[in-house]
Amino acid sequence: MTQDTVHSVTPLVRVEDLSVRFAGTPPVHAVNNVSFELAPGEVLGILGESGSGKSVTLKTLLRLLPERKTTITGKVEVDGQDVLALEGRALADHRGGVASMIFQDPALALDPVYTIGQQIAETVIRHEGVSKSDAMARALEMLDVVRIPSAKRRLDNYPHEMSGGMRQRAMIALALACRPKLLLADEPTTALDATVQIQILLLLRDLQKELGMGVIFVTHDIGVAVEVSDRLAVMYAGSFVETGSVKDVIRDARHPYSKGLLAANLVGAVPGTRLDAVPGAPPALNALPEGCSFAPRCAHAETACGISPLPLWSGGGGRWARCVHASRSAASAAGANT
Amino acid sequence: MSTSILSAHNLVKHFNAGGFGAARKVVRAVDDVSFELAPGETLGVVGESGCGKSTTARLLVQLLTPDSGSVRYEGKVVGPELPLKAFRSKVQMVFQDSFASLNPRMTMIDAVAFGPTVHGMSQADATRKAQDLLDRVGLDPSRFGGRYAHELSGGQRQRVNIARALAFDPQVIVLDEAVSALDKSVEAQVLNLLMDLRRERGLTYVFISHDLNVVRHISDRVMVMYLGEVAEIGPAESLYSAPRHPYTEALLAAMPSLDPDRRTMEAPLAGDPPNPIDPPPGCRFHTRCARAFGPCSAQVPTAFTVGKNHVAACHLNSVKEQVA
Numbered sequence: 214m215t216q217d218t219v220h221s222v223t224p225l226v227r228v229e230d231l232s233v234r235f236a237g238t239p240p241v242h243a244v245n246n247v248s249f250e251l252a253p254g255e256v257l258g259i260l261g262e263s264g265s266g267k268s269v270t271l272k273t274l275l276r277l278l279p280e281r282k283t284t285i286t287g288k289v290e291v292d293g294q295d296v297l298a299l300e301g302r303a304l305a306d307h308r309g310g311v312a313s314m315i316f317q318d319p320a321l322a323l324d325p326v327y328t329i330g331q332q333i334a335e336t337v338i339r340h341e342g343v344s345k346s347d348a349m350a351r352a353l354e355m356l357d358v359v360r361i362p363s364a365k366r367r368l369d370n371y372p373h374e375m376s377g378g379m380r381q382r383a384m385i386a387l388a389l390a391c392r393p394k395l396l397l398a399d400e401p402t403t404a405l406d407a408t409v410q411i412q413i414l415l416l417l418r419d420l421q422k423e424l425g426m427g428v429i430f431v432t433h434d435i436g437v438a439v440e441v442s443d444r445l446a447v448m449y450a451g452s453f454v455e456t457g458s459v460k461d462v463i464r465d466a467r468h469p470y471s472k473g474l475l476a477a478n479l480v481g482a483v484p485g486t487r488l489d490a491v492p493g494a495p496p497a498l499n500a501l502p503e504g505c506s507f508a509p510r511c512a513h514a515e516t517a518c519g520i521s522p523l524p525l526w527s528g529g530g531g532r533w534a535r536c537v538h539a540s541r542s543a544a545s546a547a548g549a550n551t
Numbered sequence: 552m553s554t555s556i557l558s559a560h561n562l563v564k565h566f567n568a569g570g571f572g573a574a575r576k577v578v579r580a581v582d583d584v585s586f587e588l589a590p591g592e593t594l595g596v597v598g599e600s601g602c603g604k605s606t607t608a609r610l611l612v613q614l615l616t617p618d619s620g621s622v623r624y625e626g627k628v629v630g631p632e633l634p635l636k637a638f639r640s641k642v643q644m645v646f647q648d649s650f651a652s653l654n655p656r657m658t659m660i661d662a663v664a665f666g667p668t669v670h671g672m673s674q675a676d677a678t679r680k681a682q683d684l685l686d687r688v689g690l691d692p693s694r695f696g697g698r699y700a701h702e703l704s705g706g707q708r709q710r711v712n713i714a715r716a717l718a719f720d721p722q723v724i725v726l727d728e729a730v731s732a733l734d735k736s737v738e739a740q741v742l743n744l745l746m747d748l749r750r751e752r753g754l755t756y757v758f759i760s761h762d763l764n765v766v767r768h769i770s771d772r773v774m775v776m777y778l779g780e781v782a783e784i785g786p787a788e789s790l791y792s793a794p795r796h797p798y799t800e801a802l803l804a805a806m807p808s809l810d811p812d813r814r815t816m817e818a819p820l821a822g823d824p825p826n827p828i829d830p831p832p833g834c835r836f837h838t839r840c841a842r843a844f845g846p847c848s849a850q851v852p853t854a855f856t857v858g859k860n861h862v863a864a865c866h867l868n869s870v871k872e873q874v875a
C-alpha cells in the first residue's frame with residue numbers, strides 16, 4: 214500500500230499494514246491493517262474514541278506491549294530501523310534515545326521514590342554514558358527547557374511535591390532529555406484543566422519546532438488535535454478511516470464517522486439544537502471485521518460496505534478516506550463536473 | 552426572577568484540611584454562593600478543578616449540610632419549611648461515575664423502580680413506570696431491563712441513571728459532569744436526550760461541566776466559579792461573547808480553537824489553579840489576573856450588575872460605571 218507517498222524525504226516513521234492482536238478469550242483485534250508515514254519534524258494527530266487502538270499503535274512503535282500475548286504483523290520502521298526486529302541493547306537505545314513517550318498519567322513515567330533530577334540524570338547516563346555531574350547539568354537544562362520556574366530548586370523535588378501541570382512538564386523533560394527524533398504523546402493533557410492544558414500544548418508545539426522532532430499525538434479531543442497537528446488520522450475500531458491535513462479533515466471530512474465526530478464536538482452547532490449524533494456505540498474488537506466496522510452505525514451503509522477491501526477515496530497528497538460512500542460521492546461529483 | 556423554582560442563599564461550606572488550633576487549615580470549598588433558577592431554564596456551571604462546583608451541587612440537593620446559608624424550593628426553605636423527602640422527589644442528581652451510582656446487584660428495571668416504591672408506589676406500577684422510562688431513554692426494556700450494571704456500556708449506564716432520576720418525576724435535575732466520562736459520539740446522544748427531556752417535561756437543569764463548548768450548547772445561563780466564589784453569572788450568549796470578568800475571559804481563551812487558521816498563540820493563565828486553602832485576600836483572582844489594579848489585592852469586589860441578569864464580581868466594572 215502506498216497511500217502516503219507525499220514525502221520526498223526519507224520518512225522518520227514508516228508503518229505498513231500493521232495489525233496487533235492480543236491472545237485471550239475472546240482475542241482482541243486492537244489494530245487492523247494500519248499504514249502511515251511521518252516525515253522528520255512533522256506532527257501527526259491520531260484522533261479516536263476510547264478503545265479505538267490509539268495507545269496500542271503508539272506502544273507498538275516503542276515495543277511496549279506484553280510480548281507473550283501479543284501478535285504483531287506488518288512493518289514498523291523508525292529512523293530506518295526495523296523496530297519489530299530490535300533486541301537487547303538496540304531496543305534499549307531505541308526507547309528513550311530515538312523515540313520516547315509521554316502519557317496522560319505522569320505516574321507511568323515518573324518513579325515516586327526518586328527526585329526529578331535523579332530520574333532525568335539516570336536516563337541521560339544510561340543512554341549517553343556521560344558523567345554524573347554532566348547528567349545533572351542536562352537535567353537542570355531540561356527543566357529550563359520545559360519552563361519549570363526555579364528549575365534548580367525543582368531538581369530535588371519528588372513527583373508528589375509538584376502540581377499536576379508541573380509533573381506533566383517534568384515528564385516531558387524526562388522524555389526529551391536524550392533528544393529523541395520521535396516523540397509519542399498519548400493524551401498528555403487529557404486529565405488537565407483547560408487552563409493548564411493549553412499551556413502544555415503550547416509548550417509541546419514550541420519544543421517540537423525548537424528540536425525539530427517528529428511527533429505522533431494521540432487524543433480523543435478534536436480541539437487538542439487541531440492545536441498541535443499538521444496532519445490528522447481518524448481511527449475507528451483499530452483502523453485508520455481517514456487522513457489528511459488538519460484543515461482538510463476539519464473542513465471537509467469525507468468519512469461518515471469523521472463527520473459524526475465533528476458534529477459531536479459541536480463544530481458548527483447552533484446552541485440549543487439537537488446534535489447530529491451517530492447512533493450506537495463502537496464495536497467489540499473480538500473478530501477481524503469483514504468490510505467496514507462502522508457499518509452498524511452508519512446512515513449510508515449498503516451491501517458493498519460489508520466486503521473487504523473497502524474502496525479508497527483519495528484526494529492526493531496523502532488525503533484519503535476508506536469508505537464506499539466517500540468514493541462514490543467523489544466519483545459522481547467528478548462525473549457531474551465533466 | 553422573583554418566581555424562582557430553586558435558589559441558593561449565601562451557601563458556605565468549609566472542610567477541615569488538617570492541623571489543630573491556630574494551625575488548623577480549612578478548605579473554603581464554597582464561600583457565600585447565591586443564585587436562582589427560573590423554572591425550565593438550564594444553568595451551566597464552569598470553573599477549574601477544585602473551585603467548588605461539585606460541593607455547590609451537593610449542597611443544592613441536600614447531600615451536604617451547609618455551614619451557613621440555605622436552599623429554597625419554590626420559595627420555601629428546605630428543612631424547616633419543606634420536608635426533605637418532598638424536596639428529594641423534586642430535585643434529583645446525576646453524577647459523572649455512572650457505575651458508582653448503581654447497585655451492582657440490582658437489575659436495571661429494579662434500579663429505576665426502586666425510587667417510586669420507596670415513595671409508596673406499588674411494585675407493579677413502579678415496574679411499569681421503569682419500563683416506560685427505560686424505553687424513553689433509549690434502552691429497550693425487554694433487552695436491558697434484566698441486565699446488571701456491569702453488563703452495560705458507560706453511555707447505557709448513564710441513560711439508566713437519567714431514567715432513575717426521572718422516576719421521581721422531578722422538576723429539577725442537577726447534572727455533575729454527567730456526560731464527561733462518555734465518548735464524544737455517545738456524549739452527543741445523551742446531550743440530545745437531555746435536551747429532548749427538558750422540552751417534553753419542562754425540566755430545569757443545573758449542568759456542571761469542564762467542557763465550555765458543551766456548556767454553551769445546552770445552557771441558558773452560565774455561572775463561573777473561582778476558588779469557592781461566583782466570579783460571573785449571566786446569559787450564556789452575552790457571557791461567552793462579552794465576558795465581564797477577567798477570569799471568564801481567561802477560561803474562554805484557554806479553549807482549544809477548533810480552527811486550524813486561528814490556533815491559540817498564548818496561554819491566558821500561567822501556572823496551576825491555586826489551592827482553596829487560604830485563598831488570597833481581596834479579589835481571589837488577583838494573583839493570576841493580568842488586569843489587576845489598585846483595589847484588587849485588598850478589597851473584595853462586590854457583585855456588579857453589568858447587564859440584564861448579568862453580574863460580575865470584578866472591580867473593573869465599578870471603574871467602567873464611573874467612566875460611563
Ligand SMILES: Nc1ncnc2c1ncn2[C@@H]1O[C@H](COP(=O)(O)OP(=O)(O)OP(=O)(O)O)[C@@H](O)[C@H]1O
Nearest residue numbers: 566567578580599600601602603604605606607827
Ligand atoms: N469531603 C471533603 N473533605 C475535604 N475537602 C473537600 C471535600 N470535598 C471537597 N473538598 C475540597 O473542596 C474543594 C472544592 O471541591 P469540589 O469537589 O467542589 O470541586 P469541583 O469544582 O467539583 O472540582 P472538579 O472540577 O475537580 O470536579 C476542593 O479543594 C476539594 O479538594
Ligand SMILES: Nc1ncnc2c1ncn2[C@@H]1O[C@H](COP(=O)(O)OP(=O)(O)O)[C@@H](O)[C@H]1O
Nearest residue numbers: 235241243262263264265266267268269270498
Ligand atoms: N495489553 C492488552 N491486553 C489485551 N487487550 C488490550 C491490551 N491493551 C489494549 N487492549 C485492548 O485493545 C483495544 C485498543 O486499546 P487502546 O489502544 O488502549 O485504545 P485507545 O484508543 O483508547 O488508546 C481495546 O479493546 C483494549 O481493551
Ligand code: SF4
Nearest residue numbers: 505511518536537538
Ligand atoms: S464504508 Fe459504508 S458503512 Fe462504512 S462508513 Fe462508508 S458508507 Fe458507511
Ligand code: SF4
Nearest residue numbers: 834837840847865866
Ligand atoms: S477585581 Fe481586579 S484582580 Fe479581580 S478579576 Fe477584576 S481586575 Fe482582576
Ligand SMILES: [Mg+2]
Nearest residue numbers: 267268269399
Ligand atoms: Mg489510550
Ligand SMILES: [Mg+2]
Nearest residue numbers: 604605606727
Ligand atoms: Mg467535581
